[in-house]
Amino acid sequence: MASTSVQPQLVFVDGTFNELAQEMADYVRIGDEVKPLIEKDQQDEILKKIIVASSALNQVPEKEFTAAYNLLVYLVMQSKNADKMLPRVCDNLLKPITSSPQNGPALALGALTNIFNMIKPDNEIRFHIFSAIVRFVKQYSMFDNLKKHLRTLDSWVEQWDIDEEEQRKLYEEIAEVASDAGDEHTSYDFIVKAINTFEKDEVSSEDAQRLALRALKSALLSPTHYDFSDLMSLPAVQALADSHAVYFELLEIFAEKDLEDYNDFNEEHDDFIEKEHLNADLLHRKIRLLTFASLAASQPSREIPYKLITKALQIPDNEIELWAIDVIRAGLVEGKLSQREQVFLVHRTVYRVFGEKQWRELGDRVDGWRRTIAAVAAALRKEQANAEAARKREMEELERKLTGAGFEDGGNRRGGDRRRGGGDRDRSDRPPPNPRGDDED
Structure with a gap:
């Protein structure tokens, strides 16, 4: 199947409509019946005859199968009433390809895909062809061939502009095919899509409640589905509180309560799990894991x-x-056990429901972080102030020492000058020597 960004594939043929129609009629052995209609240029009547006889194409040799169907589809696309004729061609492809029992399903799916790709993306006929492909995939257990194209389905549906009922029917068919293939995750997603097609005044209708209950059971029995907040937000599921009160009570337990509440439910509604063919062991294991998650978040x-874990999960110490x-494997909690401290250290956990209580808990936790950060900041500021004061004291002490050392050296230099100056003055005061060297009397 083509994506929305790819142009429809074209079948290249040579000849007029009447020439090609006669060729196709001869191929399916109704050439004589069609010839008078061709002479009168009655296009739609020609096509009706050929389409009725086209079931014979399922018996042609394998190497001719694809080309024959491509030509047939090309002829049908020339009609203004192609939307009424193509579904009949698709119905033929849903029947066994007797000429190739082994490769027949792949050939037929290829022909259906070619039909889908030959139609313009915004043509509603594409919706009917895609529905035929879904039925074919279900019939021959070929879901993998369909699944890779489902991510484009939302844009296709928007282009087809089909109503809510048609969307709902398509989504439910896909959910059935996925379930048959064992892909419960995809099946659940498309059940929810189908539920979302109901208007507000339709959520209590029989169909809406049927699908809501189906989604609820699918979520409960899935070994990997632990988040029930998506279901609880759906109006059709909320309406189950009136139409299927016990089921809704069970959903509430798995959405936001714990093992003790589940045990109380079983006591109050004796044998409900068994009578409804629910998997008691799976549900018991799931509620224990959810209880563990709630314990971690609280x-x-x-x-x-450890004692809180054993009490909440009602297990012996050796199973912790x-x-x-x-x-941890379920992705509900991240952490590790501390055998020395006898505690489970929580690194991360998920909230099963995020309501007023959880907002309060988060607020308290944020307040605690704020107080811790404020205390750390105050301690850092104090240490910074102490370090600054110590540095200042060291600088003052160093300056004092340097100043003291400078005064002592200066005094020594001045004293020396005075001594040298005094000696000069002593020598200048002495009388001049006697030139004759005689002693005075």
């Missing part, structure tokens, strides 16, 4: 003592490690 210290591994 601990401000991010440490869960196994459940810790399981809850």
Whole structure:
């Protein structure tokens, strides 16, 4: 199948409509019947005859199959009533290809895909062809061939501009095919898509409640589905509180309550799980994992003592490690066990429901972080002030020492000058020597 960004593929043929129609009629052995209609240029009547006889194409040799169907589709596309004729061609392709039992399904799917790609993306006929492909894939268990194109389906649906009922029917068919193929995740996603097609005044209708209950059961019985907030937000699911009160009560437990509430439910509604053919072991394991997640999210210290785990999960001490591994594998909690401290250290956890209580808990935690950060900042400021004061004292001490050393050296230099100056003055005061060298009387 082509994506929305790819232009439809074209079949290249040579000849007029009447020439090609006669060729096709001869190929399916109704040439004599069609010839008078061709002479009268009755295009739609010609096509009706050929389409009725086209089931014979399922018996042609394998090497001719694709070309024959491409020519047939090309002829049908020339009619203004192609939207009424193509579904009949698709119906033929849903029947066995007797000429190639082994490769027949792949050939037929290829022909259906070619038909889909030959139609303009915004043509509503594409919707009917795609529905035929979904039915074919279901019939021959070829879901993998369809799944890779489902990511483009939303844009196709928007282009086709089909109504809510047609969308709902298509989504439900895809959910069925995915479920048959064992892909419960995709099946659940398309059930939810189908539920979302109901208007507000339709959410309590029989169809809406049927799909809502189906989605609820699918979510409960999925071994990997732990987030029920998406279901709880759907009006059609909320309406189950009136139409299927016990189921809705069970959903509420898995959405936001714990093992103790689940046990109370089983006591109050004896044998409900068994009577509804729900998997008791799976549900019991899932509610324990969810209880572990809630326990992790509710601990401000991010440490869960072993005794709280054993009490909440109702397990012996020697099973704590196994459940810790399981809850981490489920992606509900990240953390590790501390055997020395006998606690589970929570690194990260998910909230099963985020309401007023969770906002308060988050607010308290943020306040705690704010106080911690403020205390750390105050301690840093104090240490910074102490370091600055110590540095200042060191500088003052160094300056004092340098100043003291400078005064002492200066005094010594001045004293020496005075001594040298005094000696000069002594020599100048002495009488001049006697030139004759005689002693005075």
